[in-house]
Amino acid sequence: MARSWRDPSEATLARVLLAPAFLLLALIVVYPVGRLLVTSVYELSLISGQPAKFVGLENFALMMDDPVFWAALWNTALIVLVTVPGALLAGLALAMVANMPFKVKWPVRLALLIPWALPLAFVGTIAAWFFQSEYGVVNDVLRHFRPVKIIWFNSATLSMATVCLTIIWKSSSFVALILLAGLQTIPAEMYEAAEMDGAGRFRQFWSVTLPLLRPSIVVAAIFRTITALQTFDIPATMTRGGPGNATTTLAMYIHQTTVDFLDLGYGSALAVSMFVISMVVSFFYLKHIRSVA
Amino acid sequence: MIKRMGLAAAMAIVWSQAAIADSNLTVFVSSQHRPDIMRRAFDRFEATNPGTKITIQTGGNTSELQGAYLNTVMSAKDPTLDIFLLDIIRPAQFAAANWTVPLNDQVGDVPTMMRKYLPAYAEADQVDGKLVALPAFADAMFLYYRKDLLEKYKLAVPKTWAELSVAAKTIQEGEKNPDLQGVSFQAAAIEGTVCTFLLPYWSMGKSLVTDGKLNWDRDTALKSFALWTGMVGSGVAPRNAAEIATETTRKDFQAGKVAFGVLWSYGWGLFQGADSAVKDKVGVAVLPAMEGGQPVSCIGGWQWGVSAYSTHKDDAIKLVRFMSSPDTSKQLAVEASLMPVFPDLYQDPDVLKAVPWFANALPVVTAAKSRPVTARYNEVSDIIRTQTNAVLAGSVTAAEAATQMEARLRRVLR
Numbered sequence: 171m172a173r174s175w176r177d178p179s180e181a182t183l184a185r186v187l188l189a190p191a192f193l194l195l196a197l198i199v200v201y202p203v204g205r206l207l208v209t210s211v212y213e214l215s216l217i218s219g220q221p222a223k224f225v226g227l228e229n230f231a232l233m234m235d236d237p238v239f240w241a242a243l244w245n246t247a248l249i250v251l252v253t254v255p256g257a258l259l260a261g262l263a264l265a266m267v268a269n270m271p272f273k274v275k276w277p278v279r280l281a282l283l284i285p286w287a288l289p290l291a292f293v294g295t296i297a298a299w300f301f302q303s304e305y306g307v308v309n310d311v312l313r314h315f316r317p318v319k320i321i322w323f324n325s326a327t328l329s330m331a332t333v334c335l336t337i338i339w340k341s342s343s344f345v346a347l348i349l350l351a352g353l354q355t356i357p358a359e360m361y362e363a364a365e366m367d368g369a370g371r372f373r374q375f376w377s378v379t380l381p382l383l384r385p386s387i388v389v390a391a392i393f394r395t396i397t398a399l400q401t402f403d404i405p406a407t408m409t410r411g412g413p414g415n416a417t418t419t420l421a422m423y424i425h426q427t428t429v430d431f432l433d434l435g436y437g438s439a440l441a442v443s444m445f446v447i448s449m450v451v452s453f454f455y456l457k458h459i460r461s462v463a
Numbered sequence: 464m465i466k467r468m469g470l471a472a473a474m475a476i477v478w479s480q481a482a483i484a485d486s487n488l489t490v491f492v493s494s495q496h497r498p499d500i501m502r503r504a505f506d507r508f509e510a511t512n513p514g515t516k517i518t519i520q521t522g523g524n525t526s527e528l529q530g531a532y533l534n535t536v537m538s539a540k541d542p543t544l545d546i547f548l549l550d551i552i553r554p555a556q557f558a559a560a561n562w563t564v565p566l567n568d569q570v571g572d573v574p575t576m577m578r579k580y581l582p583a584y585a586e587a588d589q590v591d592g593k594l595v596a597l598p599a600f601a602d603a604m605f606l607y608y609r610k611d612l613l614e615k616y617k618l619a620v621p622k623t624w625a626e627l628s629v630a631a632k633t634i635q636e637g638e639k640n641p642d643l644q645g646v647s648f649q650a651a652a653i654e655g656t657v658c659t660f661l662l663p664y665w666s667m668g669k670s671l672v673t674d675g676k677l678n679w680d681r682d683t684a685l686k687s688f689a690l691w692t693g694m695v696g697s698g699v700a701p702r703n704a705a706e707i708a709t710e711t712t713r714k715d716f717q718a719g720k721v722a723f724g725v726l727w728s729y730g731w732g733l734f735q736g737a738d739s740a741v742k743d744k745v746g747v748a749v750l751p752a753m754e755g756g757q758p759v760s761c762i763g764g765w766q767w768g769v770s771a772y773s774t775h776k777d778d779a780i781k782l783v784r785f786m787s788s789p790d791t792s793k794q795l796a797v798e799a800s801l802m803p804v805f806p807d808l809y810q811d812p813d814v815l816k817a818v819p820w821f822a823n824a825l826p827v828v829t830a831a832k833s834r835p836v837t838a839r840y841n842e843v844s845d846i847i848r849t850q851t852n853a854v855l856a857g858s859v860t861a862a863e864a865a866t867q868m869e870a871r872l873r874r875v876l877r
Contacts, residue, residue, distance in 0.1 A: 216538055217559045217838045236874075237867065303703045321703045326858040412652045413705055414853025414864075429534055430527075430841050432560070 229439035261345025294407030326416035352386025558590035559838035597787035602763030645699035658761035705856035
């Protein structure tokens with residue numbers, strides 16, 4: 171009862187149709203990640219002049235003992251903890267403003283899009299000049315209020331603060347776009363009903379807007395967390411990770427180890443650690459989404 | 464009509480040359496290294512080698528950016544570049560990675576050939592018996608000072624850093640200009656900051672790395688930090704020292720905002736330019752010494768290497784030999800005030816006419832010290848510059864930085 175190739179079984183058809191997508195995924199995800207895992211257990215440096223050598227978990231042991239790794243990990247965690255809630259709050263505020271019944275909507279929407287559309291490295295470079303102590307516009311404005319010159323990039327805390335502020339500015343518009351879409355799905359009748367029941371504006375926001383916006387907030391939070399874990403461009407162009415290693419992120423350290431130091435083995439081990447962290451965070455969020463649904 | 468025919472004939476010649484050009488060489492020169500002047504040298508080479516056409520590729524105007532770019536191109540085994548300029552800190556890495564064509568068999572007797580160059584470059588370009596690259600132009604750090612201000616306050620050119628601090632303070636107090644910096648040096652997390660840390664360290668008679676092994680002296684390191692933080696503390700150097708990169712020093716000095724500048728030789732040509740506020744007011748001297756120590760400088764300078772992945776190696780080698788010749792070295796000195804790699808050229812009348820202070824520069828370049836020579840230099844550099852930057856920013860104490868620096872250097876230089 172051989173079926174002709176013109177009329178394959180459903181299962182065969184499914185396999186055939188899925189094959190290209192699977193191949194593509196294998197090529198751009200499975201292979202590189204697999205290769206990364208393999209390299210992470212080798213000592214492989216392009217400048218050692220030696221061929222790759224299997225060293226087991228030695229790279230990971232080195233990592234545990236590397237102060238820069240821990241500093242970078244802590245900085246990355248700090249950026250996630252500050253900029254994710256920060257961007258959500260700022261994004262929510264922006265979305266609420268954009269959702270107001272303006273007569274002409276496009277200027278507001280455009281203003282929301284611009285920070286999102288700017289390349290990250292661009293934003294970092296601009297911010298570096300904004301906060302530059304001699305010629306920066308921030309100090310220029312502050313000078314009108316108090317005569318002290320703040321050297322932002324001289325302090326670990328202030329550098330981190332300016333980096334976080336810049337990331338929040340850059341990413342809140344993306345959050346706002348997602349939340350704005352969510353806001354527009356909330357039917358106007360809900361607010362009318364709430365008003366009938368005597369709810370004030372704050373109560374409406376708390377009991378109608380926020381609960382109904384929750385799925386959008388979760389989606390925005392996931393995207394923001396994943397990108398915050400990968401933070402690279404803004405601190406790389408703004409502070410180059412300084413002063414010292416005060417704003418070096420894990421992604422920057424991976425880049426430095428592989429591209430500048432050409433230590434592919436150790437760099438891969440660092441990248442594996444980042445991969446694991448991203449997976450854990452994604453898993454946590456996915457579970458959360460399922461429980462919401 | 465005749466003119467037009469001449470033009471047509473010229474075009475025909477150009478066209479026919481292009482048609483027989485069998486070798487297109489791509490050269491990587493950073494925008495900082497006067498591609499305009501390099502172009503003239505390449506034109507001369509093309510004129511005598513009609514088969515070759517040279518294209519310049521420029522990029523990244525700091526040593527780190529150039530290094531990062533070359534790392535990506537070379538680790539991808541990309542054949543795009545045929546020859547490139549290498550900072551003096553890189554030949555060891557390029558040798559270990561086998562990224563350049565060894566020139567041993569191309570230059571005749573290597574010792575005879577290399578003896579003609581300044582010893583520092585002959586040494587840097589030969590790694591484990593391999594001739595990795597050929598010297599392009601020399602460099603070292605110098606003390607630039609404002610002749611007019613020193614005369615005004617009847618001050619001598621300082622011989623020690625302590626004297627420099629006093630002189631700078633005198634000038635700052637006399638000028639009553641809050642924007643005038645006494646001294647400008649680099650403490651941003653850039654390559655030049657490695658020299659900032661090492662200058663006082665070396666001046667106290669210590670070396671950081673000997674035979675590839677760390678030769679750490681904590682006390683000397685702390686004194687090195689103390690010298691620079693002391694200058695910031697006393698207001699002689701600006702409070703934002705940790706933001707200052709090489710170009711910051713150059714621009715501030717050129718704008719007349721600095722009394723003493725610690726800078727590479729390229730500053731001179733720009734300070735004498737038409738748009739310079741300090742034209743004819745600049746003196747150049749040997750860098751000061753630590754109290755009781757020796758004056759030292761940090762050696763810089765660039766080398767021409769032939770890419771191991773070049774598809775025109777023979778022509779590329781020919782070009783590199785031409786670019787590293789006395790004639791080209793002289794041309795670069797006269798036209799771009801790039802320091803010659805041949806000792807004799809420091810007495811050459813044409814060179815001295817263009818850059819008079821080169822007459823006194825030879826001893827400085829000859830005595831200048833090399834940053835640690837190791838294939839893992841990028842890591843060594845990162846450790847030194849980030850810790851120095853952090854100390855000058857005040858985000859860590861000198862003691863903490865010294866501990867971190869030692870621990871991390873030990874990991875790399877084990």
